[in-house]
Amino acid sequence: MVEEMIEIYQPTIDEKTRLKIKPNQFKVSGDGVFFSLQGEGQSIGKPAVFLRLHFCNLQCSWCDTRYTWDRSISQFWQEAQDWSIEQAVAKITRFPVRRLIVTGGEPLLQQRNVANLLQQMPDWDVEIETTGTIEPLPELQERVQFNVSPKLENSGNLRVARYRSQALRILNGLPATSFKFVVQSPADFGEIDEVVRDTPLDQSKIIIMPEGSTHEEVRKHGLAVVEEVKSRGWRLMPRLHVELWGAERGV
Numbered sequence: 001m002v003e004e005m006i007e008i009y010q011p012t013i014d015e016k017t018r019l020k021i022k023p024n025q026f027k028v029s030g031d032g033v034f035f036s037l038q039g040e041g042q043s044i045g046k047p048a049v050f051l052r053l054h055f056c057n058l059q060c061s062w063c064d065t066r067y068t069w070d071r072s073i074s075q076f077w078q079e080a081q082d083w084s085i086e087q088a089v090a091k092i093t094r095f096p097v098r099r100l101i102v103t104g105g106e107p108l109l110q111q112r113n114v115a116n117l118l119q120q121m122p123d124w125d126v127e128i129e130t131t132g133t134i135e136p137l138p139e140l141q142e143r144v145q146f147n148v149s150p151k152l153e154n155s156g157n158l159r160v161a162r163y164r165s166q167a168l169r170i171l172n173g174l175p176a177t178s179f180k181f182v183v184q185s186p187a188d189f190g191e192i193d194e195v196v197r198d199t200p201l202d203q204s205k206i207i208i209m210p211e212g213s214t215h216e217e218v219r220k221h222g223l224a225v226v227e228e229v230k231s232r233g234w235r236l237m238p239r240l241h242v243e244l245w246g247a248e249r250g251v
């Protein structure tokens with residue numbers, strides 16, 4: 001049997017330099033800003049402007065935005081852009097809605113800049129997609145709807161990296177937070193039960209979302225966990241953007 005060679009991209013010196021964080025500048029991924037529908041969670045279906053930030057503190061095996069963090073692929077090095085707060089405001093406010101979703105990667109790695117951005121947009125509804133591993137700044141806690149997606153063992157991340165109980169407790173205490181667990185099979189629910197018990201999580205905030213980047217995968221994983229969701233009284237929700245656009249980027 002011939003083993004497949006995994007090609008690891010070798011960045012140039014210029015590309016490495018471009019990845020350095022600059023004061024008061026966002027490091028934005030190649031998707032930048034785009035206008036679409038919220039594809040997941042409690043605001044599913046709502047039109048919103050998305051800001052996709054670069055970098056993540058986790059490495060999920062099934063991640064569909066690897067270009068935000070995976071150093072072995074060229075897009076990670078070549079697509080990142082530096083935007084000032086003013087540039088970000090100008091690009092976000094071109095669209096006819098007042099809902100912003102800050103996503104990534106892990107947007108809270110750049111939360112000081114996010115807080116500065118939101119000061120310029122006082123009349124906007126704002127959501128942040130996060131893994132729940134970083135405690136949000138107080139000014140974000142007051143203002144933002146956090147869509148928290150705590151990662152499970154099925155993500156391939158070590159527990160020490162993916163589980164931060166203090167951050168989860170803070171997020172659980174905020175009224176607009178929801179917790180979205182990405183599942184593949186009933187075997188994932190033992191770990192979710194543990195997180196719920198240990199935090200303890202408000203179970204009315206729990207959403208279960210089947211993993212998958214195709215309609216078939218999402219359906220298969222969804223059907224596999226229906227009974228687990230029913231028996232706990234939680235919610236099972238689809239991935240709208242996968243239904244509509246599959247794995248396409250920037251939509």
Ligand code: SF4
Binds near residue numbers: 058063065069106
């Ligand atoms: S936390 Fe999100 S962005 Fe980061 S690796 Fe996992 S799926 Fe990808």
